[in-house]
Amino acid sequence: MDVDVLDPTDARTLLAGARGVLFDFDGPLCRLFPRGSSREVADALRLLVAGAGARNVLTEGERDDKDPHVVLRAVHRAVRTGRLGRDDGLVGALEARVTEGEILAAGRAEPTPDAARLISRLAARGVRLAVVTNNSARAASAFLEAHGLRGCFDVVHGRTRDVDRMKPHPDVVNRALRSLGLRRGDAVMIGDSPADVGAARRAGVGFIGYGRNADKETRLRGAGATLVVRSYAGLLEENA
Structure with missing residues (x-):
């Protein structure tokens, strides 16, 4: 069974201080193409x-x-x-x-374990939530609607016709920050790829890597991510 690859205390601390959390879609929220x-x-x-x-x-x-x-x-x-x-x-x-x-x-994507619980908990705390994805915003919204989560998210931002602005370009992250009315220091991004690491770094937001297996973890750390978790379980502890 997968376990967190590190003590998630630092990741919980980062989330606790965030006014906004920006989720990548494929990986952190679901497995779109398993x-x-x-x-x-x-x-x-x-x-x-x-x-x-x-x-x-x-x-x-x-x-x-x-x-x-x-x-x-x-x-x-x-x-x-x-x-x-x-x-x-x-x-x-x-x-x-x-x-x-x-x-x-x-329509058939597999929800990421405990993602719905984490989203609901963050939304209940009044944290502003956004999706920032290289996938279609329509696809992300359809998934969230199907799983009763769309109401938790203030905005869903996805790929535009300008393919050069896909992550690791920070465009989608910057659009989300503007939509939420947040400064970069107020937000944390959760992503699962080197492109996510690069976009977060270039936008100046905090980053938590979601590495569901050893390969994902290695790639995230190789891209410079210092906070990586294998699951959301440690972020959901009662003392978080």
Whole structure:
């Protein structure tokens, strides 16, 4: 059974002093694409890219990666750098297909253990809550609605058409801070990826890593996260 990878006292202390908590979506709130199921969406994107005659803009790794965002970023990069002469709506079509896949996945996503309890406890304390995700805001909202949690969140911010502003760019974090009317020192972000670490650092907010297994923990620590927990159990202790 997974246990916290460290004494969660420091993480509880950080949360206790926060006026706002910003949750990444896929990982900290749910497993959106468990067991590699994102590959189906990534493959659908590659078919669109190939149909547009643009398969050459993908590297060998990008032609097999299970993450749809890898394909989306690659094509956007090719347009921006001029490798792809004309967009002809390809980036928009890819983004729409990713969003469709994420919304569908949100309907069957596996809730992260104890996330609902932590959210409810923070909301009861009057802490302002936001979602800050590279996924579609519509997908995140659909998941929260389905699990009776949308009312706990003040705002849900997700991916925009400007793919360059996806995390680790701090844009989505800064948008949430503005929406909540909070200063950066008032907020803590909970994320599970190096991109989350980078976005939190660049936005100047505190960070707690959610590393549900040893690999996630290693990646978070390698990106510079100093507070990492394997579960939310330690954050829910009565003396928190």
